[in-house]
Ligand SMILES: *[C@@H]1O[C@H](CO)[C@@H](O)[C@H](O)[C@H]1NC(C)=O
């Protein structure tokens with residue numbers, strides 16, 4: 001009788017389980033009960049999650065010295081662990097798009113437009129984001145991102161005449177940069193500018209070959225007349241991001257240029273094109289006591305990796321790649337399933353020690369159900385699998 005009863009109960013339970021989404025209290029597996037994962041999945045469209053994802057991306061952008069500001073397209077996945085007295089650690093997977101703002105401009109990603117589809121660069125970031133509300137702490141302990149340009153082949157089938165990315169070392173690219181910067185300087189009333197670095201190039205056949213370039217320039221201390229050479233401010237330098245083009249026809253050439261300036265606090269990166277620059281070397285960053293104090297702390301750690309067009313990689317290795325591997329992003333502070341602890345005491349005013357537990361980053365297979373969130377830009381060409 002007892003045996004039969006339990007069988008009936010069992011069947012009923014199985015029935016319930018089959019009909020409704022699995023509820024943890026219905027069939028807790030013994031192993032899980034002993035060792036429950038402390039990670040809880042959240043809806044990717046949750047407004048708090050979207051806010052934290054935005055903060056994390058802001059941190060990532062602020063850390064970069066090179067490249068363009070990344071914009072959040074959608075939250076791909078999110079897990080969290082609440083830790084008593086410490087706060088919550090989020091494990092975020094973010095689908096991102098490159099914008100037209102250079103990272104040195106320090107513009108917020110929300111104020112930057114993503115690139116038009118045929119020039120898109122897209123990818124994925126993994127980030128850990130730590131929040132402690134009472135302590136007013138928002139912190140990104142670690143991140144890593146992988147980006148690729150949009151598939152040239154797919155763009156070409158949609159838009160055969162669209163410009164395609166061009167190697168920055170092509171002599172025609174340097175020619176387009178030189179010509180457009182010369183035009184900018186000739187139209188400048190007094191100040192003169194020199195090239196820091198070429199950041200982007202594409203080309204297209206119009207009435208002849210056309211090259212489109214983006215590059216950074218900086219103000220030269222000397223004016224056109226060379227009569228007054230003012231000293232540049234020590235801790236800030238005026239940097240411009242320029243868009244230029246050079247179109248050639250058999251008889252003529254057309255040059256366009258426009259530049260957008262910002263004050264750059266950080267030291268402008270050294271470039272391979274230094275031989276092309278006319279101005280003096282960038283002055284070293286001024287000593288700032290508050291910065292010194294900050295750098296004693298573990299600053300957010302990670303990098304943004306640029307990979308080639310996925311089609312080029314497939315052509316090299318015809319063995320069909322697992323689509324999950326299209327954007328490999330590694331972010332593991334530990335491989336121990338029990339996790340490791342990270343000292344976060346420096347984020348708090350008090351003297352007590354605060355240790356945050358960090359687990360291995362959740363695997364892709366453990367996808368939470370309400371993810372990803374709706375994408376802002378929905379073209380399948382720019383959504384990582
Ligand atoms: C996502 O959230 C927004 C705002 O809360 C809501 O309007 C939208 O319908 C949600 N989308 C989905 C797919 O849940």
Ligand SMILES: *[C@@H]1O[C@H](CO)[C@@H](O)[C@H](O)[C@H]1NC(C)=O
Nearest residue numbers: 166167168169170171308309
């Ligand atoms: C660009 O060209 C240079 C030299 O011509 C070459 O070394 C480099 O690999 C090329 N880069 C790409 C992304 O094709």
Ligand SMILES: *[C@@H]1O[C@H](CO)[C@@H](O)[C@H](O)[C@H]1NC(C)=O
Nearest residue numbers: 142144303305330331332333
């Ligand atoms: C971030 O990615 C790089 C490779 O691009 C890897 O060497 C590094 O270990 C990764 N960081 C973490 C915390 O996993």
